[in-house]
Amino acid sequence: RxxxxxxxxxxxxxxxxxxxxxxxxxxxxxQSFFWxxxxxxxxxxxxxxxxxxxxxxxxxxxxLNRASQYISxxxxxxxxxxxxxxxCVVNSPTGGFKTIFGAGTRLFVKA
Amino acid sequence: GAVVSQHPSWVIxxxxxxxxxxxxxxxxxxxxxxxxxQFPKQSLMLMATxxxxxKATYEQGVEKDKFLxxxxxxxxxxxxxxxxxxxxxxxxxxxxxVRGRASDEQFFGPGTRLTVL
Numbered sequence: 102r103x104x105x106x107x108x109x110x111x112x113x114x115x116x117x118x119x120x121x122x123x124x125x126x127x128x129x130x131x132q133s134f135f136w137x138x139x140x141x142x143x144x145x146x147x148x149x150x151x152x153x154x155x156x157x158x159x160x161x162x163x164x165l166n167r168a169s170q171y172i173s174x175x176x177x178x179x180x181x182x183x184x185x186x187x188x189c190v191v192n193s194p195t196g197g198f199k200t201i202f203g204a205g206t207r208l209f210v211k212a
Numbered sequence: 213g214a215v216v217s218q219h220p221s222w223v224i225x226x227x228x229x230x231x232x233x234x235x236x237x238x239x240x241x242x243x244x245x246x247x248x249x250q251f252p253k254q255s256l257m258l259m260a261t262x263x264x265x266x267k268a269t270y271e272q273g274v275e276k277d278k279f280l281x282x283x284x285x286x287x288x289x290x291x292x293x294x295x296x297x298x299x300x301x302x303x304x305x306x307x308x309x310v311r312g313r314a315s316d317e318q319f320f321g322p323g324t325r326l327t328v329l
Contacts, residue, residue: 135317144305144320145256188255200246200318204255 102127104201107189111207118179122206124172124189134165136174137188139205145188148174179210214240214310218321225296226329232292233324235262235306241286242308246318247279250303262289262306296328 107124114120126134134151149156151163151172162175172189189203215238225231235245243264248256260281261269268281280292293300303325307318 142303142323142325144323146320147317150317200258202248202256202258 103204104128104193105189105191105203107187107203108206110205111209113209113211114179116179116181116210116212118210119175119177120179120208121176122174122187122189122208124174124203126170126172126189126191126193126201128191128193129167129170131170131191131193133192134172135190135192136161136163136172137190137202139186139188141186145190145202148187176208179208181210181212184208184210214238214308214319216306216308216319216321218306218324220324221322222325222327224327224329227297228295230292230294231296231326232290233304233306233326235289235291235308235321237287237308237319240308240310242289242310243286244309245283245289246307246309247281247289247291248305248307250305250323256305259291264289293326296326298328301326301328 104127136148137145138148139145149158149163151165153165155164160177164173186205186207188205191201193199217236219234245262247259249259250256258271259274262281262283264283270276283289303323305323307320310317
């Protein structure tokens, strides 16, 4: 089992749609969680951190459920510019500070 | 946010040559940097942790004699792919950690696309 697993995707949605991505992690001792966005042939960029209390940044909402070891990202009112790969990222204490990336979920937003 | 640069952004080389990739933190000091590799349509895979002033820590399956890492200063880490072969062709990305009170954030370099002919 992979340490971080994501929806396989791709997601094809029309502009204005709401789309949700899910992610699960296997190490219950994981300490911090993030969603990154990666555009084609570019480096990943931090989209938002994920906290137990949940957090919202404009059209983006992230949730963390430690009991279920589950992370989600909700994008409302999708824009064409949201098309990218979304990476679920978990910092695991195993072997010291170690960042584990999910395989990513590809999103295509169409006009 | 913090800025991390990489050089070169792309390189094409012949099989058997060595390629050096530089990773610099431009506006902060980074005692720890990471080197990742990403094959097409796959996620980033951590290759090694680069520690300033000490030996790098390599992930399982990564040959330390093939991928030489030198973290000579608090702002520079280099990855040298020795005797590169076509299967080493990949997107190599470095990152540096900025320690925060709530959590640690990684800032990524723009990546280096290596093509070995």
